Amino acid sequence: MAVDKIEYDKMMKKASPNSKAYINIPLAFIIGGLICVLGQFLMTSYEKLGISTYFSGTVASITLIFLSALLTGLNLYDNIAKHGGAGTLVPITGFANAVVAPALEFKAEGLILGLGAKLFTIAGPVIVYGVTASVIYGIIIYIFKLV
Amino acid sequence: MEILMEYGKAFLIGGIICAIGQVLIDYTKLSPARILVLFVVLGVVLSGIGWYQPLVDFAGAGATVPLSGFGHMLAKGVKEAVVEDGLIGAFTGGLTATSAGIAAAIVFGLVIALIFKPGDKS
Amino acid sequence: MxxxxxxxxxxxxxxxxxxxxxxxxxxxxxxxxxxxxxxxxxxxxxxxxxxxxxxxxxxxxxxxxxxxxxxxxxxxxxxxxxxxxxxxxxxxxxxxxxxxxxxxxxxxxxxxxxxxxxxxxxxxxxxxxxxxxxxxxxxxxxxxxxxxxxxxxxxxxxxxxxxxxxxxxxxxxxxKKNAPPFIRAVTIGKIMDLGVVDVNNMGAAMAPAAHYTIGKHLADTGKSPDDFDLILTGDLGLVGSDLLIDLLNRDGTDISENHNDCGLMLYDLDEQDVHAGGSGCGCSASVLCGYILDQIRDGILSDVLFVATGALMSPTTVEQGESIPGIAHAIHISGKSE
CATH class of the missing domain: 3.40.47.40 (Stage V sporulation protein AD)
Structure with missing residues (x-):
């Protein structure tokens, strides 16, 4: 008996186990939350060191990006991410990991077309669509005199 | 005590934003790259309609560290620049406000990639 | 000849x-x-x-x-x-x-x-x-x-x-050394595509190809699954193996007793964090050449139908949203020359 695509799709869905969301979601919550707490701790600490409130957030972000880049280089970030899921993907550390990982991997293809060109293969879209959205937003508020 | 509250709020909001991302991973066919784009664009939109700043005021790093905070920074930068410089601000504001993060990611990415060797997985 | x-x-x-x-x-x-x-x-x-x-x-x-x-x-x-x-x-x-x-x-x-x-x-x-x-x-x-x-x-x-x-x-x-294992017959499969687009579910994408090739081999040679000690599929993994057995059952062919899958044999699925099993050309190649052929040579297994399966997509076709075509070829390997 021949099985058609619709029937097979049903069979496939039945045979394929679902992600363990009941483990993944709490883990993402905890690990993502902890990364944000680290960010908060850095911000507070930098303010105590005399960095202005305006810049403390920026310096904290740079620190998180550095830590994530380092952990990626040491081959540790992916092992945390295996459990953290979106908890390690969504914070700025995930963005840094997405930049460093292809840079490291494609270094073998040279410093220009390998490392340099592949640096933004995964993270690039974030900047493309983020910047585009913000420019559209700017034009809208300018035209409609919303500020 | 106040500082503990700060950490608590950062944990709660940051955790919830990440948990939303995990729901998208587990229950939709969206790939991680699409989810990141979604978060950034959503950050721009929410900031634009004035909903994100209150979240930042409440949760601090809990709202700025997730990528939606990156979108918020873009929108906030654009808004300030449009006020200062007019239409040109729509183009300069976003990347100016986020330049530190992007430059850090590029430079650390380059340096780390030069220093370390690609690793195996087990 | x-x-x-x-x-x-x-x-x-x-x-x-x-x-x-x-x-x-x-x-x-x-x-x-x-x-x-x-x-x-x-x-x-x-x-x-x-x-x-x-x-x-x-x-x-x-x-x-x-x-x-x-x-x-x-x-x-x-x-x-x-x-x-x-x-x-x-x-x-x-x-x-x-x-x-x-x-x-x-x-x-x-x-x-x-x-x-x-x-x-x-x-x-x-x-x-x-x-x-x-x-x-x-x-x-x-x-x-x-x-x-x-x-x-x-x-x-x-x-x-x-x-x-x-x-x-x-x-x-x-x-032609005239010593076991012997290659007795081959069945070349055709490309099968039942519309699976999830690149993280390749077992499901390949199972219809294995189903076609196994069914064809049995029909062409007049054999039944019981004529084989082992029907060894390439790397369908957990999901693909279940689907294969289900697909063959619908034809009235039961291979559940003598089926195994290289993707399930190569790793300890509970301990090694490989999710649905192993894959890759080397998966079925190493299981066959490391383990199965020894068993045939030593007479522990007599007749094996080795059915390696492949998913014929590329990163480009996946990004373009195309479904994943599958292929499977069967080799009858035996301890006896006739």
Missing amino acids: SLRLSQNTIILNTSPSIASYASIVGKKEGEGPLGKHFDFVNDDNTFGESTWEKSESRLQKDTVSKAISKANLVPADIDFIFAGDLLNQCVGTTFGLRELEIPFIGLYGACSTMAESIAMAGIFIDNDVAINAAAVTSSHFCSAEKQFRFPLEYGGQRTPTSQWTATASGAVVIN
């Missing part, structure tokens, strides 16, 4: 022998349940090379060299080598084999390559157009991840239906 039994199935009347075979695997595969059966387990997945592509080439070259030496031959004795791998333009193979200077026929069948290459080599020997022919394939987790998925250091989560690309290679030398 070979006999055309049907459009798909060829009987190899002289029953060519798998004169020697070898398998080399990486660390994780060596830690799996079949670890002690492989010729060599390399704990260093770079295999001493500077890029993952070179590592895979080295792995394949070492494996085929081992198989040739186990047959007491040198590369110059091999008339043809049939080989392929997963990398773009099969560079794992071409760069690995270039120094051996053996007339080379490159094949791409994704993870079905071991069955495809054995079929070709067997047919060449059966028809006396070669005295010794070799078949080899390989896969490497790191080079495959880099090409098909994400950089290794990228923090992604694998879905439960995803499979782990084996760092492994298997090679055989086929001639």
Whole structure:
């Protein structure tokens, strides 16, 4: 008996186990939350060191990006991410990991077309669509005199 | 005590934003790259309609560290620049406000990639 | 001489022998349940090379060299080598084999390559157009991840239906030595596509191809599943194996008693975090050449239907939202020559 695509799709869905969301979601919550707490701790600490409130957030972000880049280089970030899921993907550390990982991997293809060109293969879209959205937003508020 | 509250709020909001991302991973066919784009664009939109700043005021790093905070920074930068410089601000504001993060990611990415060797997985 | 039994199935009347075979695997595969059966387990997945592509080439070259030496031959004795791998333009193979200077026929069948290459080599020997022919394939987790998925250091989560690309290679030398294991028949499958688009569920994408090829082999040869001690599919993993058994059941063919899958045998699914099982050309190649052929040679298994399965997509077609076509080829390997 021949099985058609619709029937097979049903069979496939039945045979394929679902992600363990009941483990993944709490883990993402905890690990993502902890990364944000680290960010908060850095911000507070930098303010105590005399960095202005305006810049403390920026310096904290740079620190998180550095830590994530380092952990990626040491081959540790992916092992945390295996459990953290979106908890390690969504914070700025995930963005840094997405930049460093292809840079490291494609270094073998040279410093220009390998490392340099592949640096933004995964993270690039974030900047493309983020910047585009913000420019559209700017034009809208300018035209409609919303500020 | 106040500082503990700060950490608590950062944990709660940051955790919830990440948990939303995990729901998208587990229950939709969206790939991680699409989810990141979604978060950034959503950050721009929410900031634009004035909903994100209150979240930042409440949760601090809990709202700025997730990528939606990156979108918020873009929108906030654009808004300030449009006020200062007019239409040109729509183009300069976003990347100016986020330049530190992007430059850090590029430079650390380059340096780390030069220093370390690609690793195996087990 | 070979006999055309049907459009798909060829009987190899002289029953060519798998004169020697070898398998080399990486660390994780060596830690799996079949670890002690492989010729060599390399704990260093770079295999001493500077890029993952070179590592895979080295792995394949070492494996085929081992198989040739186990047959007491040198590369110059091999008339043809049939080989392929997963990398773009099969560079794992071409760069690995270039120094051996053996007339080379490159094949791409994704993870079905071991069955495809054995079929070709067997047919060449059966028809006396070669005295010794070799078949080899390989896969490497790191080079495959880099090409098909994400950089290794990228923090992604694998879905439960995803499979782990084996760092492994298997090679055989086929001639008319007249000693088991013998190649008795081959069934060449056709490309099957039931519309699976999830690249993290390749077992499901390949199961219809295995279903077609097994059904065809049984129908063409008039055999039933009970005529085989083992029906060994390539790398369907947990999901694909379930689907295959279900699909065959609908035809009234029950293989559940004598079916196993290389993707389920290579790793300990509970302990090794490979989700739905192993995959990659080297998965079925190493399970066959490391474990199954020994069992046939020693008379523990008599008749095995080896059905390696491949998913014929590329990263480009996946990004374009195309479904994943599958292929499967079956080889009847036996301890008896007739």
